[in-house]
Amino acid sequence: MTDVAQAGLIALLNDAAEAGAPPTIALMRLLIEAPTEIAARQAIDRARMVDPRIALVATLWRDHPEAWAKVRGTVDDIAHQHQAETPDAVLAYWATTFDHLVEASPEASVALYSLGSPALLAVATDEIVTLMGDWGLLGRTRDALDLGCGIGRFLVALAPHLRHITGLDLSAKMVAEAKRRCAALRNVAITRSSGRDLDLVPDQSLDLVLAADVFPYLVQASDRFATAHIEGIARTLRPGGAALILNYSYRGDLEADRRDVAALAGRNGLEVRRDGTRDLTSWDAAAFLLRRP
Template sequence: MSPQIALARLLLAGGRVDAAHLADVAAGHPGSHQLAALARLAARHGDRLESLGRLARSPLWPSGDDVLASTAAIFDRLAVEAPEAGVALYSLGDPDELAAATAELVGVIRAWSPSASGRILDFGCGIGRVAIALADGAESVLGLDLSGQMIAEARRRAEGRGTVRFARNAAARLPVEPGAIDLFLAADSLPYVIHAGAFDSFMAEAARVLRPGGDLLVFNWSFRGDPERDVTEARALAAGHGFAVIRAGERPFAIWDAQGFQLRRIP
């Protein structure tokens, strides 16, 4: 586990995270490189820990009967309060930490899929960090998100880049023609679809918009804490919607702890 993920988990646990206390704990275990790295990271971001703790204790998971509306409301708030931490708490609200994690993710995407040079759809794009990073070297990138505030922030950050565009989309049907996409990316967005009970229709839409031979890359299938169930479910849905499973449940990152899935549209 990276120190970024470890610190994010401490924040999500709900208690107060104190950089000085972590330094004392690390000093008491001089042989633990992981504790030392965690203490250094906490010290570097000590001025943010209190506000990050409040953010971690705020509602971050949709509730109620209308899961999609609840999800949009949460991310509308996060886009204003803490855009970097809102899309990746392990960035600790630091643009440089987020940039490093994004670069690692983009490197994996490009290594896994030759379709990363084509027409990309970033589903649940947030502030556009991945879409913008992929735009250099791609034919085009379309970022979609439920949150209007996230889309507004993504557009602000992407100003002047002609190969990437963003749109709010809250409908079950994606605003894309059949076969118009080479790479469909869902990074930390599918868990919300699963929570809404809409993952079968999601797979049908992904199959519709992807060209034959195009890739669906999913990073974090769900947040259920059951990796074996996620892999089993991914394989079953792939078979039912015309995908071949290339990768399922791999962990390719040093910073992020996400599981990666690669499904290829069968010609």
């Protein structure tokens, strides 16, 4: 590995520390970019000499030695900039990809920053659920939708706080895994979706929609899919209902995301209550909270 490349990895770690990124995010980014496991470890050793905060990343990797294999095994199968001939072909690609990923590592398949660890994924999930409670989004008289439910982590965590929750996902094997994990929960229903819209969901049947790291795939596939889902959210929410979108895109342009979300919300009669805020300590997701008046 060249000195320039090594310097780039060190800069990545130092930038993450300077920005206050969670150690899970810093380690995930390093493992994605490093050409070898040895190069990643050398970068941590050198970076921590400049910034003591990098020691948290080293400790995290020590406590989760499977991180390299889990992260690299996942990214080898994912191309966030995948190009296909048609938007429907992109959706088909993601359905097939996530079918494979969930078999390789269920936790990494839904949250790469979990490093494939059930314990780290549980911490992140619980933090999001707690935040949703603090924001007044939960209640035992409320019905919810987990859009892109994946392996069902939010279905399991949210079921005790809601009257009913439905999970939708594009991947058949994700749906199968979610059903397995939620088999004992009577207020949970799980269905495979087309990924194109929310036509399966009745009008004004929901008080809450959660979309955690789902819209980036819709935006990449086609703006019309993202538009159709915002329209579906507006149609299916009851008055006073809310939608929490965690990450709108992977473009790396938060201002563009804010403009797009504001425009779509405005056209569909939704109010933007949180506009791409960073509220989590275990994940650097941008939170968009929309409400139907």
